[in-house]
Amino acid sequence: MATKQNNTKPPSLQVEPATPPPESSPLRKIIVVASIAAGINFGWALQLSLLTPYVQLLGTPHFWASFIWLCGPVSGLMVQPIVGFYSDRCTSRFGRRRPFIAAGALAVAVAVFLIGYSADLGHMMGDSLEKKTRPRSIGVFVFGFWILDVANNMLQGPCRALLADLAAGDSRKTRTANGFFSFFMAVGNVLGYAAGADGKLYKSFSFTKTKACNEYCANLKSCFFISIALLIFVTVIAVIYVKEKPLESQKGGNEGDDSVDEGAGSLPCFGQLLGAFRELKRPMWILLLVTCLNWVAWFPFLMFDTDWMAKEVYGGTVGEGKAYNKGVHAGSLGLMLNSVVLGVVSLGVEVLARVVGGVKRLWGIVNILLAACLAATVLVTKLAEQSRKFAPGSHDPLPPSAGVSAAALSLFAVLGIPLAITYSIPFALASIFSNKSGAGQGLSLAVLNLAIVIPQMFVSVVNGPWDALFGGGNLPAFVAGAVAAAASGILSMILLPSPPPDFKPSAIGGMH
Structure with a gap:
């Protein structure tokens, strides 16, 4: 029977398990999942350091450049609650969090391709290299940028939730898990900013420089290739090595789901x-x-x-x-x-x-x-x-x-x-x-x-x-x-x- 507090307080975004929480996982599994933060923040660092100059290089005036950054907060406002809510209730046989983590990493790869090749794709669609503004390239860039921010939010929330699941209520391991996540965030930032500071990185990826993509653009492509390789590497290791029990197995069935999912269709x-x-x-x-x-x-x-x-x-x-x-x-x-x-x-x-x-x-x-x-x-x-x-x-x-x-x-x-x-x-x-x-x-x-x-x-x-x-x-x-x-x-x-x-x-x- 529900208590009085449950009737008066708004429900949490998390599903309360019907059975006692399992024992906490070994520290090595927590470290493997936390390492995903390095891949996420490598790309985030590249966004902060290189993308505002790049979008202006495509011809977007400084006046409008800040509007493109609406992508991040809008996607955070919409995506984080939705992904958090439904990852709590996901009944996939692969677990609650791992499907969202894998889908987020794949979406990041698609977004990075669109951003890196926006100048080339815009040129293929008719942009003139003689003109300062390239509207088609800007359109491809903005579309890819929106996907990237949505994907980052889709990836980061379930990753943090999985760390909490692995800690299983152990306060010491919870602090340790968050400490490792913060550490790998810093590692990703340092790697991303170091890559952005190297103006000659494109020479190692000679195919990145094209008629529509100058040295700066080619360097951005090269940085993103390294970023996506790191993210895919750590994500694949995490989703293969760290297993989750499906939600039905954890709860012993769907008992009580009706009250949890009531109104799910209306978010x-x-x-x-x-x-x-x-x-x-x-x-x-x-x-x-x-x-x-x-x-x-x-x-x-x-x-x-x-x-x-x-x-x-x-x-x-x-x-x-x-x-x-x-x-x-x-x-x-x-x-x-x-x-x-x-x-x-x-x-x-x-x-x-x-x-x-x-x-x-x-x-x-x-x-x-x-x-x-x-x-x-x-x-x-x-x-x-x-x-x-x-x-x-x-x-x-x-x-x-x-x-x-x-x-x-x-x-x-x-x-x-x-x-x-x-x-x-x-x-x-x-x-x-x-x-x-x-x-x-x-x-x-x-x-x-x-x-x-x-x-x-x-x-x-x-x-x-x-x-x-x-x-x-x-x-x-x-x-x-x-x-x-x-x-x-x-x-x-x-x-x-x-x-x-x-x-x-x-x-x-x-x-x-």
């Missing part, structure tokens, strides 16, 4: 999310507000970090000369440094929290640091403009001075500190606050995800017009992000409740 996962908002307590609402402002600050930089390096620091112009491409590769190097710092700091979040007097104070401090770094992009840009030099008879600027380059790369590296906190503390706080109110962890993280993707959608829509209002470039959005980061830091220290003394930030791994 009940979204109804559950809406119902959860009616149950939120004040601490969770404050957490959502701080997280929302935090991502308003982060997303402009994540969209245009390498573009800023190429345009404002190196003084390059898309499709003209070599300065822009050199700046993109330098930005990829900066993102690799960022990932190294991210990985190191992620291992010491608990220590840092004790040093500064608590997690909410730590989050506030690093958000102030984020604001300072975003504001400092203005100073670095001005220094780069004042010291810019040109070779005799050339309109292509020389690389910036060593001091300017060091300052720009230092900003990338220092930003790894607040990024490590962004990838850990909000998710752990959501778990703590929801547990105190009686909500399920899957439901609480789905609610928190809305505070991440909705700001990203907002920034994607307003970023282009906002930058254009102040004459173009990336600095207006960065300055607005600095203001949002400062507000997030102040609210975190003043309004956010402190978690219990035994709270461990590392219990929830990084997420994007």
Whole structure:
């Protein structure tokens, strides 16, 4: 018989097993599944470092480039709840999670092909190489980009859920699983940014350079080929080595399924999310507000970090000369440094929290640091403009001075500190606050995800017009992000409740 609490609380996005959970799996299986994060984040790093410059190379104006990044938050908003809901209820003989993981990896491969060959396919369909804008190539790129973001969300959610299944309620193994997932995220980032920083990688794949695809485009293809090979490799090993019991076997039949699946045809996962908002307590609402402002600050930089390096620091112009491409590769190097710092700091979040007097104070401090770094992009840009030099008879600027380059790369590296906190503390706080109110962890993280993707959608829509209002470039959005980061830091220290003394930030791994 259902309890009173079950009648008043919104159901979790997870299926409650009718039998006691099985024993936790060996650590080696957890590591194998967690390694999928390296393949996912290799491709994610390439998106952040190379795709904004590439879509502008196809002729998309800077004004419209940010709209393409709507793909990520929209797909996250729609796909994560749906995939999470139905992977919980999947009755395939291969298990609940593995079919979604395999399908996600296959979809990533298709998307990568479309993105890498968008210039060639557009040319085959009639794009003129003499014109700056290639509409058919842009169309293929955008279609592939949407598939890629949908596939990444389809892949990442079930992968995290499978790690939780393998831990089987063991808190120590849950922390360990999330720790390994975060570690492999950092590994994937470092590999992806290192590949993006190597401007000569295409020489190892000579077939990638074509009439419609220049050196930068060919290098992007080469990076994606390596990315998909890594993802397929780790995914195949994981789905073959780690077995799952079908859902019916775990539950002993379909008893009780009617109540679980009621309304499945109308996507009940979204109804559950809406119902959860009616149950939120004040601490969770404050957490959502701080997280929302935090991502308003982060997303402009994540969209245009390498573009800023190429345009404002190196003084390059898309499709003209070599300065822009050199700046993109330098930005990829900066993102690799960022990932190294991210990985190191992620291992010491608990220590840092004790040093500064608590997690909410730590989050506030690093958000102030984020604001300072975003504001400092203005100073670095001005220094780069004042010291810019040109070779005799050339309109292509020389690389910036060593001091300017060091300052720009230092900003990338220092930003790894607040990024490590962004990838850990909000998710752990959501778990703590929801547990105190009686909500399920899957439901609480789905609610928190809305505070991440909705700001990203907002920034994607307003970023282009906002930058254009102040004459173009990336600095207006960065300055607005600095203001949002400062507000997030102040609210975190003043309004956010402190978690219990035994709270461990590392219990929830990084997420994007």
